[in-house]
Amino acid sequence: MPLISMTGFSRADGEQGLARWHWELRSVNGKGLDVRFRLPPGFESIEPRLREELGRHARRGNVQASLTLDRAKTAAPLRINQDALAAVLGAIRSLRGEVELAPPSPEGILALKGVLESAEAEENEDERAAFEAALVSSFGVAAAALAKARADEGRKLETVLREHVDEIERLTRQAAASPVVSVDAMRARLKAQIAELLGASPSLSEERLAQEAALLATKADVREEIDRLIAHVAQARDLFASGEPAGRRLDFLTQEFNREANTLCSKAADVSLTRIGLELKAVIDQLREQVQNVE
Missing domain, CATH: 1.20.5 (Single alpha-helices involved in coiled-coils or other helix-helix interfaces)
Known part of the structure; x- marks a missing residue:
């Protein structure tokens, strides 16, 4: 099952006797399922049934549902x-x-x-109940059509998201292959930094020197951030393939992507690695923007 977008539109027409109507449903992204109805006066009582019907087709999104009703009348006796x-x-x-x-x-x-x-003909209770049932049934058709529209949009959205994740992986592997990330390069930088530290403070104790060396090594090593980025890429692809609503989890994952990219930029000891980190942040921002539309 592909990802589902929270953006969609649908319309359903119906008729019964001399009455004609049409439903219009519009959906955009939202934190939960928030529905607002625009119903003709006197039909507020069917709103709970409409909410229940929509809940069968959508879990998240801001939905606006409007009913336009035309009840033509014959010449009254x-x-x-x-x-x-x-x-x-x-x-x-x-x-x-x-x-x-x-x-x-x-x-x-x-x-x-x-x-x-x-002499206006009065509608009895059975006729009223049958008419309301027809309206609810027609709304169900519109809700199903909205779900299909959101699923169609979700397939397109998933393609875009996969492209962003592919680009994140490409940039991460590019960072991993950078010469400045190699063990030899880090050892050379650490040696130079320790020599500089000793030149500035020759009286440092061995214990303090070990602490400073460990701190410098931690700041210089970006391999942990690269490993986490690769792991997040795999997790994102698992969410795409899960067939479950993944919007909230993808949103959290983009925050994790962004955290690692920020740390990579702050640790970068080379302009080329900084450039890769900034490109990563740009792609992650694009990913997060699109993820906001996923149910």
Whole structure:
């Protein structure tokens, strides 16, 4: 299983009866799984089911999920508001005792505000539950599509990461092959440094001289850092091949890479080794930037 990116986009359309909708999901990198929903009013109750569904497809990332809903309506049946009609007819009878009126027409009475009204069909509980289930099912399709998009992006991302790790290995082996890292070169530098130390402080005791020599030898030897870098390269490749979410472990590993590269630069006794160390740091920074997108 390749690495999975936390970056992706998906869309799923659905319909039921006269209702039409579409889901849009967008994902970017994040420390955990953080989901923000944009739902039409009245549909907040389905959010827990949506979160559970998304959790089946993603472990990390900042996800924005929006639902656009269009519930087209048929022409609602009309009904007479009996209370409003009674009030209108009562008013007409009252006026006839006061003024001479022509008989009112039925259409005129029905045209009065409030007498004729639409009878909206009410959605029962079963219909509401079926509609919400259809929305959740459609969201599941969008979540699966998002997972696929993230996996596709992850395959591309893994190629880039492997190239960075290959370059880190190349530079590390170049440092290991440098003449200044050889035992003979380190022995010559140590001998010169001890001679310089004795010239500056001829009265140094043998014990103090041994301590200073050990310290100088430690500072001059970069073979331990090179060995650790090679080990980290192998560990990174193991994580690529593990088939498990590796983003956090790769992020930690890049910190270890960077620590060894810094130490290599600080110990470098030659301009060429310093240059290699700086190139290493540049590649490691690129690796770490890309690792931030790995789930």
